[in-house]
Amino acid sequence: MSLSDSFFGQKFAITEHDLESYLSEALRAGGDYADLYFEYLATSQLSIDESIVKSAVQGVSLGVGVRVISGDRTGYAYSDDLSPEKIRKAARVAACIANGPSKVDKTGFQGEGRQRDLYPVVTAPNETSLAERVELVKRADRAARAADRRVFQVQASYADSLRHVLVATSDGVLSTDRQPLARLGVSVLARDGDGPGDHSAQRGYSGGGGRVGLDFFDTEKKTPEHFAREAVRQAIAQLAAAPAPAGEMTVVLGPGWPGVLLHEAVGHGLEADFNRKKVSAFSDRIGQQVASPLCTVIDDGTIRNRRGSLNVDDEGATTQENVLIEKGVLRGYLFDKLSSRLLGSRTTGSGRRESYQHIPMPRMTNTFMLAGDSDPEDIIRSTSRGLYCVNFGGGQVDITSGNFVFSASESYLIEDGHITRPVRGAMLTGNGPEALKHVSMVGHDLKLDEGMGLCGKEGQSVPVGVGIPTIKIDRMTVGGTAG
C-alpha cells in the first residue's frame, strides 16, 4: 500500500516529503538513527455487571512519537497534535540527545515489501455496531447465570481496539499497519451457601480473543456461552478445593495458558536489552543447556489472528519466528533495533511499545513450547504424587536472579497416577535457567492460550500469547499452606 492510500495519507494528508523533513529535523544535531511512530487508536469497552450494562466507553487517541538514537543514547518526545510545527518541535526535543554532525546517509524510503496480512479482518470489531457487540456480554451473563444456581455474581467485559500505525525511519523503512484486537472475558463468583457472611465464595474466569473479526465469537468454543460455562466450571470446581500443599514436588502443567511459565521463566530473560546490559540470568549463555532436551521454545509473531501477532513490529520491522531454546540449548535472544545495533545483530521483529508515548523495547509476541510425543494421560499416570495445574493467574520474574513465580487459579492433586482433589491458592516458584531442566515428559497436545494475555514491562503493557503442551516438571517449589 502506498502512503497516499494509507490511513495517515488519507486522513491527515501526510506525504513522504513531510516524513523526510521531520526525520531531517530529528537528525539535525547528529545521531545515528531516527524514527517516527504515528498512531491512531480507537477503543471500545462494554461491561455487564448484575445483568446491567453499566459501563460503555468509546475513545480515540492520536499522536506521534519521535526517537533519535546516537550511539547507545536515545532521545524521545511525542505530540498529540499532528500539525507540522508540533511534530518538528518534538523532533527538536528528541534531537537534544545527539551532538555532532549527522552520520546518517539518508537514501529515501524503500517500497513496502510486505504482502502478507496476518489478520485479514475486513470489518474490525471496532467498526461494527455497538448493539451487536453489547449482545456478547449479555449472552455471557445469561449463560453464566443459567449454568449453575450457585453462581451469584457475573461480570462480563468486552473490549476492542483498532490501531492504525505508520512507521518511518531514517534507514529507509516506511511501514503501515492496521491492527484489530478484541477480547471477551467472563468473571463469576459462586458459593455453596447463600447467607451473608458465608465466605466460601470462589471466583472463576475465562475468555478469549485475538486479532479477529466479531465472527470469531460465533465459532465453536469461542462463544460467549462457552466462556461463561468455563468460568462457572472453574468457580464450582474450586468450591470443594482444599488449601494447596507446600514444598517441593512434581508439577504437571496442563496445555494452553500454563505456557505463561515459559513467558516468565525464559522469555523475559531472553529480551536483548537485559542481555546487552548483562543483567539477565541468561546473559552470555547462548549455546548452553538451559532446559531438558525435550524442550524447544519459540517466540513467533506471525501466527494468523493471534493476540500477540503483528505484521510489522512497532519499529516497522517484519515479525518472524524466533527459536529461543532448541532441544534444551539456548539459541537466541529477542532483539529490537537499538539492541541489535549495539550487539551487531539483526532485529528479530521484537521491538514493541504500548503507544506513541512510549519508547520501543524488545518484547515477546506469542511464546510457546513445541509438542513432544508423550500421551497427556501417560504423564498423569506416571506421577505418583504431584500437582496438576490447568489455569493460572499471572506471574512475575526477577530477570537478574532468574527467580520467577506464578499463581495457579485451578489445580488438583495427583495421587498414585490419578487426578484426585482440587486445591486452591497454589503458587509455583523456581529459577529460570534451572526450572526447565527438570522437564521429564512433554505431551503431544500443544495448545495456544485463548487470547487474553497482557504483558507488563517497565510500565508498558502489550498484548501477548503463550502456549504449551502438557508437561511434567519433576521438581518445583509449590507455595501453599497445607503440609
Place this chain on the structure above:
Amino acid sequence: MIDPELASQAVRLAMGQGATDAECTLAEGEEFSAQVRMRALETLKDAGSRRAGLRVLVGRRVGSAHTSDLSSAGLRQMVESALAVAAISTEDPHADLPDASELGALSGDLQLYSADILSIDTPARIQAALDTEEAALSWDPRITNSEGASFNAYTGVRVFANSRGFLGSYRTSSCSLSATPVARQGDAMERDFWYSSARSHSQLESPLAVGRHAAERTVRRLGARKVPTQKVPVIFDSVTARSLIGNIFDAVEGDSIYRKASFLEGKLGERVASGNVTVIDDGCMPGLFGTSPFDDEGVPSRRTVVIDRGVLQSYLLNSYSARKLGLRTTGNAARGITGNAGVGHGNFFLQKGERSPEEMIRGVRQGLYVTELIGQGVNVVTGDYSRGAVGLWIENGEFAYPVSEITIAANLRQMLMDVEAAGSDLEFRGSVASPTVLIREMTVSGS
C-alpha cells in the same frame, strides 16, 4: 495551561444534546525522564499530552467517551460518542451523580504543586541521576553492574466539572530519583532498587542516600538460599508491608463490598484484626501523593478511620457503591479520565506502633524478614494469600543469611488477626504507607 472552562463547555454541550447529567474530566501532563546507565546518559524523554473524558447520563442509562482531540470538533465528537454508547447500555437504578450537597473542594494550599520542579535544568537532572548511580556503584566492590538510575519529573493539571454545578481544578507536581544496581558473587547475580519521590524537588532525598540504600539492599541479597518448608513468624519490611496494606484496601473498597467479593464484606463493627491494627485513609495531608482537594466525582477528600484497633469501622466508597450499600460516599471516587468512577484511596496507611524494626527483629527467634514480594496470588474474595518472597532469615534475633526462591502463604483473615506489632517507622513514600509489620505465623515454602 488547559482552560478549565473547556470542561464546563463539554458538560453544557452534552446537556444540550439530550444528556440529563454529565461530568467531564480534563487532564494535562508534562513528563520528563533522564536515565543513565554505567556512568553515561542513556535515555532522555520530554513530552506532554492532554486528554478529555466525558460521562453522560440519559435518565438511568450511562455512556462514556474520551479523546485526545480537545478542539471544539473533538469535544463535539466525544459528546456524540458518549451519547451513542449510553443508548445501548441498560437502565441502572443506582446510576447517578453525587448529590449537589455532597460536592465541594478542600480549601487552602495542599502543597500538591511546587514550581521548584521546573527550576532544575536538564543537565542538573542528568547529573542527579549520574550521582545516584555512582553512589551505588562505588558503595561495594560486589556492585559490578547496573540497570541504571533515573531522574523523573512530572507536572500536571486535572479539571473536573459536572452538571450539578461543580467546577474544580488542581495542579500537581512530582519528581523522583531511583537506582537499580546489580551485584555479583560467583555466577549468581542479584539486583534490587531504591528510590525517593516527592511533590517538591527540595524534599527529594540526596543522590548519595538513594544510591547507597539501593546498593545495600542489593548486596545483602547475595548468597541467597532456599530454606526448608516450615511455619515461622514473618516480618514485612516497610516496603513489602505497603503491599500488604494495599491488600486491605482491596478488601474494604466499596465495589468489592457490594459485589460480596471481599472477605471483609458484612463485617462492619466486628473485630477483623489484632488490636495493633489501625488503618486510616486520609486524602487531606498536605504535600503527599494521596492528597487531593476533591475526589474524581467532585466530593471533598476527607479522613476516614477504616480499622480502629482491630475493629472494622468503615468501607471506602464512591457515590455509586454508597447508593448500592445504603451508605454515604466517603469521597473515594477514582477514575482515569472517563467511565464510571471506581474506588480509590487517599493516603492509605497503617498507623505506626511503638517498637522499632530492630526491636521487632530482635524478638524473633527463628523467622523471615521479607524485603521483596513478587507475583500475584492474593485472593481478596477468600483471603487466600500466597506470594513469592525474597528476604533475610532471622535466627536468634539477628539476620543470619539471605533467602530467595521461596513463597509465603496464609489467609489474610488470619494474618490480620496475627499482626503482633506495627513498627515505629511509618514513612509516606507513596499514597499507601506502612511501618514494618510482624505477623505471628505464615507458611514458608522452600525445599
